[in-house]
Amino acid sequence: MSDEAWSEFLFKLADLFEATEATLGGSHRNGPLEVFAPRTDLGRIAAYREIFHQQNAIMQAVARQGPGAVTQADALPEIAAFRRSDFYNLWCIPQRYNHGLALNLTSSTGWFGTLVINTSSEVTPTQVEQLRAIAPELQQAVERWKWLAQLRGANQMTLDTLDLAGQGAVFLNRRGTVLDCNQTAHSMLVDGRLHIRQGHLAGPDEASNQKLALMIGRCLDHPDTGGGRVQIECSDGTLTVQCAPCPADMAFPWPQRPAAIVIIADPRQRLRKRIEELSRLNGLTRAEIELAIAIVETGSRKSAAESRGVSDATARAQLTSIFDKTGVRRQTELVRLLMDEG
Numbered sequence: 020m021s022d023e024a025w026s027e028f029l030f031k032l033a034d035l036f037e038a039t040e041a042t043l044g045g046s047h048r049n050g051p052l053e054v055f056a057p058r059t060d061l062g063r064i065a066a067y068r069e070i071f072h073q074q075n076a077i078m079q080a081v082a083r084q085g086p087g088a089v090t091q092a093d094a095l096p097e098i099a100a101f102r103r104s105d106f107y108n109l110w111c112i113p114q115r116y117n118h119g120l121a122l123n124l125t126s127s128t129g130w131f132g133t134l135v136i137n138t139s140s141e142v143t144p145t146q147v148e149q150l151r152a153i154a155p156e157l158q159q160a161v162e163r164w165k166w167l168a169q170l171r172g173a174n175q176m177t178l179d180t181l182d183l184a185g186q187g188a189v190f191l192n193r194r195g196t197v198l199d200c201n202q203t204a205h206s207m208l209v210d211g212r213l214h215i216r217q218g219h220l221a222g223p224d225e226a227s228n229q230k231l232a233l234m235i236g237r238c239l240d241h242p243d244t245g246g247g248r249v250q251i252e253c254s255d256g257t258l259t260v261q262c263a264p265c266p267a268d269m270a271f272p273w274p275q276r277p278a279a280i281v282i283i284a285d286p287r288q289r290l291r292k293r294i295e296e297l298s299r300l301n302g303l304t305r306a307e308i309e310l311a312i313a314i315v316e317t318g319s320r321k322s323a324a325e326s327r328g329v330s331d332a333t334a335r336a337q338l339t340s341i342f343d344k345t346g347v348r349r350q351t352e353l354v355r356l357l358m359d360e361g
Contacts, residue, residue: 030057038138039115045132071106081121089151091142092119115139126165187283195219195235212253227251238262238279259284301344310337
């Protein structure tokens with residue numbers, strides 16, 4: 020189900036066949052080439068991608084045999100010319116890839132690839148039968164692997180789209196454990212508006228924890244009735260949190276399959292993002308960021324200080340520091356700077 024698992028499997032497969040290497044390479048049409056060769060030097064893999072892949076006449080001949088075909092390289096009519104090629108003599112021979120046994124694999128997602136058993140001695144009939152015996156399971160594994168990758172890509176697109184909309188998004192599994200989140204949700208976790216405790220999404224206090232747990236639990240236990248919505252009070256504002264079930268027929272292996280998505284809306288998010296951009300440029304502190312947000316929302320320094328629970332003298336000092344760092348001299352100029360999204 021993962022790239023790492025394929026590398027581990029190929030390493031063991033080479034041992035089973037007493038081979039020099041077992042490789043898997045393939046791609047979607049016009050997509051980048053994927054190569055898994057756990058025993059091959061990374062520099063040689065890079066050279067194959069950049070130089071030799073287009074020169075590999077044997078792999079082109081193997082691909083023409085069609086999906087599911089098991090092919091002995093030595094039996095192909097192109098083998099004589101192949102053994103005179105630079106690829107064979109400069110890349111294959113130094114690694115003892117003298118002979119090859121190949122299996123074409125495909126996925127309904129449009130991916131096509133070939134698994135190759137590279138040997139230093141001629142392929143035996145026993146090795147051919149071994150590969151044919153496991154070919155159906157390998158085909159099923161490729162299908163699951165590529166469908167999972169496609170579903171993960173779709174989920175990532177969902178996270179990215181919500182990110183662009185300024186909303187946090189978190190995927191949960193059937194146990195309510197966090198699987199993944201977008202950058203907006205990550206920033207909420209970093210600054211303490213939300214937390215992850217024992218793998219579960221949590222609020223900044225016990226009351227918000229109970230609200231979240233009840234809503235998420237109801238969504239996971241009764242997905243047919245839909246999700247829910249709660250308000251979470253944070254130190255610097257209110258978050259609107261929604262939970263919705265993911266389709267039950269998603270072809271993910273449990274426990275990686277998302278069972279629910281949590282979407283978090285912060286009415287201050289656009290302003291917060293603008294201030295964070297200015298903070299990176301000008302070095303605003305957390306307290307100065309919170310004061311700037313409060314000034315935009317309340318319209319005055321004194322009201323901002325009161326809403327934050329600090330003295331007017333403290334707010335005045337922080338505002339002076341903000342002015343020095345950003346180069347503005349009036350609160351109206353500061354508000355215009357913060358509200359300017361260009």
